[in-house]
Amino acid sequence: MGKLALTGGKAVGAPRMEPWPPVGDDDREALLKALDSREWCRLTESSAVGAFEQEFAAYQDARYGIAVANGTVAIELALLAAGVEAGDEVILPAVTFIATASAVSMVNAVPVFVDVDPDTIAIDPEAVAEAITPRTKGILAVLYGGYPVDFDRLLPLAQANHLWLIEDAAHAHGTEWKGRKVGAIGTAGTFSFQMTKSLPGGEGGAVLTDDEELYERAMLLHNIGRGMEARKYGHVVVASNYRMSEFQGAVLGTQLSKLPSQVDKKHENGEWLAAELTRIGGIRPLKRDPRVTKRGYYFFVMRYDREEFGGVPRDRFVDAMQAEGMDVFPAYDIPIYANRAYHQAGRGNTGPVRVPSLNPGPDYDNMHLPVAERFCREEQVVMLHHWLLADGPQLQKVVDAIVKIKDNAEELLS
Ligand SMILES: Cc1ncc(COP(=O)(O)O)c(C=O)c1O
Numbered sequence: 001m002g003k004l005a006l007t008g009g010k011a012v013g014a015p016r017m018e019p020w021p022p023v024g025d026d027d028r029e030a031l032l033k034a035l036d037s038r039e040w041c042r043l044t045e046s047s048a049v050g051a052f053e054q055e056f057a058a059y060q061d062a063r064y065g066i067a068v069a070n071g072t073v074a075i076e077l078a079l080l081a082a083g084v085e086a087g088d089e090v091i092l093p094a095v096t097f098i099a100t101a102s103a104v105s106m107v108n109a110v111p112v113f114v115d116v117d118p119d120t121i122a123i124d125p126e127a128v129a130e131a132i133t134p135r136t137k138g139i140l141a142v143l144y145g146g147y148p149v150d151f152d153r154l155l156p157l158a159q160a161n162h163l164w165l166i167e168d169a170a171h172a173h174g175t176e177w178k179g180r181k182v183g184a185i186g187t188a189g190t191f192s193f194q195m196t197k198s199l200p201g202g203e204g205g206a207v208l209t210d211d212e213e214l215y216e217r218a219m220l221l222h223n224i225g226r227g228m229e230a231r232k233y234g235h236v237v238v239a240s241n242y243r244m245s246e247f248q249g250a251v252l253g254t255q256l257s258k259l260p261s262q263v264d265k266k267h268e269n270g271e272w273l274a275a276e277l278t279r280i281g282g283i284r285p286l287k288r289d290p291r292v293t294k295r296g297y298y299f300f301v302m303r304y305d306r307e308e309f310g311g312v313p314r315d316r317f318v319d320a321m322q323a324e325g326m327d328v329f330p331a332y333d334i335p336i337y338a339n340r341a342y343h344q345a346g347r348g349n350t351g352p353v354r355v356p357s358l359n360p361g362p363d364y365d366n367m368h369l370p371v372a373e374r375f376c377r378e379e380q381v382v383m384l385h386h387w388l389l390a391d392g393p394q395l396q397k398v399v400d401a402i403v404k405i406k407d408n409a410e411e412l413l414s
Helices: 025-037 048-059 071-082 098-106 125-131 151-160 212-222 246-280 314-324 340-345 370-379 385-389 392-407
Strands: 064-068 089-093 110-114 136-142 164-168 188-192 205-209 283-285 299-304 380-384
Touching (some): 071 164, 071 212, 098 136, 098 340, 151 164, 299 385, 314 370, 314 380, 314 392, 370 380, 380 385
Parallel strands (some): 089 136, 136 164
Antiparallel strands (some): 064 205, 299 380
């Protein structure tokens, strides 16, 4: 019998923490109010969705916000509002959730995957520069785990090449770059309020922007091509229905009031945990950068170095952590282009309505981006954001479990 829980020893034990998402009387009251109003769709003056989208935009330092059904269609809407057309190339990172790429495919544009920076897992600006062609229309940059992209390099690059920059900020509620919250630093930004996210609404999403014209277009498109004054049938563009329901809007309103203090606490605990990991060695946090003035979190991302753990593979380390009571996991364990979905879809316009002749597009079958592949397959270990709401002594257990595994790594090799 070994010392590690996986080899029969006593587990460190899971930290005590509140379950996610948090539920309070304010959420119950808001939901009941929406129910009793019998106005379950946002098409009224007193809409909870209308109030929420404005409050959320203000929180993220954006002038305009449009709440939508989820984070996936938020990206589709942002792409359409930015003027994407079938066959256009959109540059995006290979490390993300598939929705970033599938949204590009769904509007019949072509996802062009590029590699990420090994220290931040943000899209690599040099790789972006190399991927630009005359067909490129924009950059869809993911704020991975909540870590911002390098706006100082991406914005001038976008500008010089007449590209839009959309931030997929599904992970990044509350994140700040040089004192400004993300979402409208580029042309537009999109968020997810799916239940596990740091602002949970069951499902939900938003598009934020400072660009009035883009906002007007997105507003029109999101309501089947008509203005918000309309219960009427005057549709001016052909579009889909992206609207958020009043139930989502109601619960997001109360959840938003809890977000700022949660973001602060997670930021502080994240800084503490990052310093502890650096001390342990072999399991690195993302790079500290003074321009990142506040870290919003979806994942607390750790990079595992097998060599420093006596040759124990990443997945065996994850099993050992779970046995100790730590709910860590490898997250997205392959780059997006390696998904069967992209291999089956073929090349070019990979959406459900195939227009393959428009643009041959990249060869996903034979694509290899080394940083993304190593990170996804060998290094990435994540913890969900709400663990950072645990009190210090509870979070200490994560550190204790890692140290214990490192000290007894040989038990995991037999
Ligand atoms: C990076 C990223 N983009 C987009 C989405 C899509 O959001 P949703 O699940 O709300 O559709 C997700 C969802 O997890 C995501 O992680």
